Amino acid sequence: MTQLKSGSLLQGGKYKIEKVLGQGGFGITYQAITQVEVKGPLGVIRTEVSVAIKEFFMKDLCNRDEHTSQVSVPSSGSIQQVDNYRKKFRKEAQNLSKLNHPNIVKVLDVFNENGTSYYVMEYIDGGSLQQRVKQQGALSEKMVLMYTQQLTSALEYMHRNHVCHLDIKPGNIMINNERTQVKLIDFGLSKQYDDEGSQTSSTPVD
Template sequence: MTWASGQHLQGGKYTIEHELGEGGFGITYRAKDNYGRLVVIKTLNDQVQRRPDFAKFQQDFINEAIKLAKCSHPHIVQIHEVINEDSLWCIVMEYIDGENLASRVENQGVLSEAEALGYIQQIGEALTVVHNNGLLHRDVKPQNIMLRSGKTEAVLIDFGIAREFSHNLTQTHTGMLSDGFAPIEQYDKRTKRGAYTDVYALAATLYSILTGEVPTIAPIRAINTSLEEPIKINPSISNRVNQAILYGMQIKPENRPQSIEEWLPLIQLPLNANTSSSHLFFLSDLSSPVAMEYHRLNRLLAARNWKEADQQTRTLILCIANRSTEGWLRDKDIDTFPYQDLHIINQLWLEYSNERFGFTVQKRIWENVNKNVDRFGNRVGWRENKSWIKYSNYTFNLNAPEGHLPQFLEVLGFVWKSGWFGAYWDGNLSRLYSFISRLEKCKIK
């Protein structure tokens, strides 16, 4: 059953104007209410209506509609009400005057990075609300993101295959998906699902609106066909955004950010808007010779979780030097520490702290105090009243003194003993000088 132009629903409350589109499950119409306002009415299409399990589809449709109605957000299409017309459940929602992102790119070319990130940020915030309500969208793509006419506002639409989910539990999926935007787990009807499923699709959407191309589909990528980096298609894409897209589109779900909240900070502008591009750090600028993975540190710093980031830095340094068991570095470990990894750690700290923390800051302070250990400790806030403070008394926010983080004394073997670092007062300063010397040799300045 389909509705023709001029057909009245709900006793004349709504009048069908024309069909807007039809998908695998649903069909949408533009209509007017009895006040002359435009609305969209969505219901199950004729093909689904003829299925023997139509009753189950109806029940799923109404259940998800009710849940979606609870997802109130400026960048989620607003549901006005759920109605029943001739035993057919329908969703009445706002009509968005404008075009979708796919049409925008097709008509005007790829978006600037700033414009694209603005829209993706809005949709990411909308998806966070969806996920917090126990739903996955499962069909995020440029065609399902509307742009309000005359405004820089994006709205997420078409929740036709949205489903409830329990994070990482195996559940049955429908077979509907959008090639290029669907992650590998959506190609298996019985698989684990999570917010990371929509993370992939959102990252793929950003890929598409910045390059004008649909990404290589996940099953092809899964058999060792590389995804062309977006920056190679559009060189104006920043390294930061290029890296964030690739991270969000990792084939294995466990290798992606596990939530939208984890991924969004990676595409946000640096805290210091005046920092020139030559001073900005991007994960793709340097590769670790020991194949170290820095995404967790990146996420922690982006989230301003300074304490966990400091602890993760210590873990990384020890792991790189193969000294995790011992818990401290020897002189020879410091002298051979990979300069690329020092740069990566340093630049991450510099960028996310607005150049308040990091090895560069610490080295500058070290030189300003004429390489005096006690004065250095006082300046960076590691000493108070002539005593080295406990780690629990450190300040893990941007109100801390410059150079306060990352704290590297423990990895140099400085052990806390009754109010002082034993290794330091035992006269064993060689590792401290070796570490500063390594920073100098690695041209960290």
């Protein structure tokens, strides 16, 4: 077994895994639910919302115990390599959590559990631009202009904060259900630079 089972709990029940959204060579992304407090005219109520959770898991080097969900590295020669990538994954997630832009997916939480690392993002329910074009054909000129302006704004913000995405493609551009907003996701190949232009970090996690 490589993936967490549906119904698995993380952070003492704070997050409940619902299903797998995707898996690459370095990570697994899940849809999960969590509870949040919402203030309304009748006071504060708790309600469930969906989130996306990315788990660091190198599929060619990691194993998972199907009973405990604990992730391990069977080959002693690969332990250090996997741990180095995991630390970079966590550091990158912490750096991304500092980005705050309406057209960049928001990182909400970062934590270690099951012998590996996770980060939690807002869940975007409208599908990717790639899926949208495949299912419904070309976008209208009006929508292309709107989405391009939003993505340009996101890229300008990232570059001011010394972050380069390096993997912009339709599959990494999510659209909300109302089709009014796009958000850039998947910073697995992104690189960060200091004020002098020297690279400070990169994490090949997909």
